[in-house]
Amino acid sequence: MKKLDRSIAVLVLAVATGAVSTGCGDSPPDPTPYLGTWTVAASAITVLCDDNTVKAITVTNPVVMVKGTHSDLLDDNATCPVLYNLSDGAAQALPGQDCNHPDVITPMHLLKGSFTLDKTGNMGTLTASGKLDGYINISSGNTVFCTYNQMGVYRRSGL
DSSP: OHHHHHHHHHHHHHHHHHHIIIIITOOOOOOGGGOEEEEEEEEEEEEEETTSOEEEEEOOSOEEEEEOSSSSEEEOOSSOOEEEEEETTEEEEOTTOEEOOTTSSSOEEEEEEEEEEOTTSSEEEEEEEEEEOOEEOTTTOOEEOEEEEEEEEEEETTO
16 A cells, blocks of 8 residues: 555656646746837738728837736737737737727727737837728628738837
């Protein structure tokens, strides 16, 4: 019986040691390199609709990254705040977020997005894509469905 108790103790110790070595004690990613204001070098949203219309929207608002409370980071944009978690060497937007942009006819539903820093940490690239709610085209009477893509290059402010 003592041999069985000792075997169980060794097994429990091995499992506990394995749990610690596989990452249970890892520290969270450091959001510090992303924090601060990022001014626009060039950024645009392209809206593509199934009625063959295309709208290009120039983005002029900066990205302002702050520490998140429900995510690693928050782009604290007044019209379209976005939550990000750090993974795979970039800030990855949490899917399923919605926001309104004053130049877009319906709410924007984010499907995928990221903010990636260059090697210097002074330039960032923002990408985002998603869909819009359908709307009625009053000229044709048809419901129109659209998608959007955003691509932008940003410079850390103060450089």
